């Protein structure tokens with residue numbers, strides 16, 4: 001199969017970039033007064049202004065042509081209809097089915113997927129409702145006040161990010177904690193002040209074979225049994241979310257208290273299904289369904305909107321534009337909302353585990369650069385840390401700014417609402433990044449000549465601004481679906497399988513091989529390599545073990 005980089009559309013973009021690279025956003029704005037209107041799109045509750053990107057109408061035409069060449073329209077349909085587009089694992093990719101409205105049928109591989117999804121959602125809502133109402137009690141008859149989700153990767157980042165984003169909607173007096181790391185500091189710290197009688201553990205693992213999760217779950221079980229003095233307490237304090245009933249039963253959790261999902265849901269695409277159980281217990285079934293409606297709104301937009309007005313398509317194509325034609329390595333995601341503090345970390349798994357690939361779906365090496373490096377911090381904290389590099393560094397770092405009009409808190413100082421100051425910062429940053437400040441402007445302010453070059457703000461640094469009325473379950477769902485589909489668009493252009501993650505396996509296996517060498521009394525060997533063997537010896541020595 002010919003690589004996309006050999007297509008005339010790719011060459012046309014490369015030629016176009018050579019011209020556009022010399023143009024400044026100041027000129028692009030001056031030349032095109034209608035630019036902002038044309039480069040603003042809405043999708044449900046999300047509004048995207050992408051006018052501060054280094055693109056013209058011609059760039060967009062060429063990028064859309066590239067998407068057509070990559071067969072994006074057909075790929076979108078293939079995903080939504082359940083074709084096995086995860087080729088290396090021979091699986092359908094159907095996270096979009098997790099938010100199908102009740103009654104909308106979808107049969108895949110002979111299975112009524114929609115009915116399965118709603119059966120699980122109904123069970124989750126029923127269980128969450130009982131916990132929230134204090135009807136599901138712990139072993140000693142007390143109601144649950146804390147849910148501890150034990151999981152890692154997609155079985156942690158999604159619900160943890162969403163809980164932090166939506167904790168204002170937690171209206172039943174139940175809070176959540178998330179334990180993921182195999183560093184004992186995580187679980188020991190999270191259990192320290194908990195009341196075992198009022199704690200429910202959700203052990204979340206798609207495979208139920210993940211070292212970190214099973215280890216933490218065993219520690220939690222021992223902690224609980226020691227404190228409640230009876231093994232039988234486990235069934236009232238542990239529930240599971242998994243695709244693997246056998247392993248759940250082996251662990252000792254009653255499968256009647258297990259909430260399932262399917263191999264066609266990737267871990268990093270799963271918190272809108274059963275992996276969201278802890279979140280649902282906190283915010284309730286109704287708010288959870290509002291979140292699903294937000295996901296669905298973007299799914300429908302992605303499936304139906306013309307590419308020129310399709311938010312995930314445009315954002316995905318812009319990602320390809322900077323990655324492959326400007327040599328950008330990273331994309332910053334800068335939510336101007338403290339509640340979205342974990343959003344960049346969540347996106348790191350979603351995007352980088354999906355698109356960090358160097359072979360195409362057909363096994364041939366990729367030619368293009370793939371896999372943007374996502375990173376970020378909430379504004380305004382980032383401004384006082386790394387924005388210096390964004391403004392004046394030598395690297396091009398495209399950035400997504402995300403802001404909300406309505407705050408949850410309204411303190412004002414000196415007559416100005418704090419939230420307005422927050423938003424003013426967001427807007428100021430995107431404007432400064434785009435338009436900068438010239439040497440002439442700086443000199444005209446009386447700046448000494450020697451200092452002028454240090455103060456020059458080059459501008460021409462591209463940003464997207466996503467503006468939303470308020471952070472709600474629905475708008476959070478929409479934001480997540482937006483980025484899920486951005487990943488899909490980029491993966492399609494690059495021709496890769498965005499739904500496997502073979503690259504994480506080797507390290508897991510090697511860790512299991514190395515653990516005995518760290519703990520044993522036998523003399524350490526020379527494996528797996530001289531450097532690592534020396535580090536094993538050094539560790540054992542520092543640990544006071546035989547070397």
Ligand SMILES: O=P(O)(O)OC[C@H]1O[C@](O)(CO)[C@@H](O)[C@@H]1O
Nearest residue numbers: 153154155205206207210267504
């Ligand atoms: O849900 P599980 O099976 O415990 O896996 C946790 C995470 O581990 C990974 O497989 C990567 O190691 C992720 O894809 C996944 O989200």
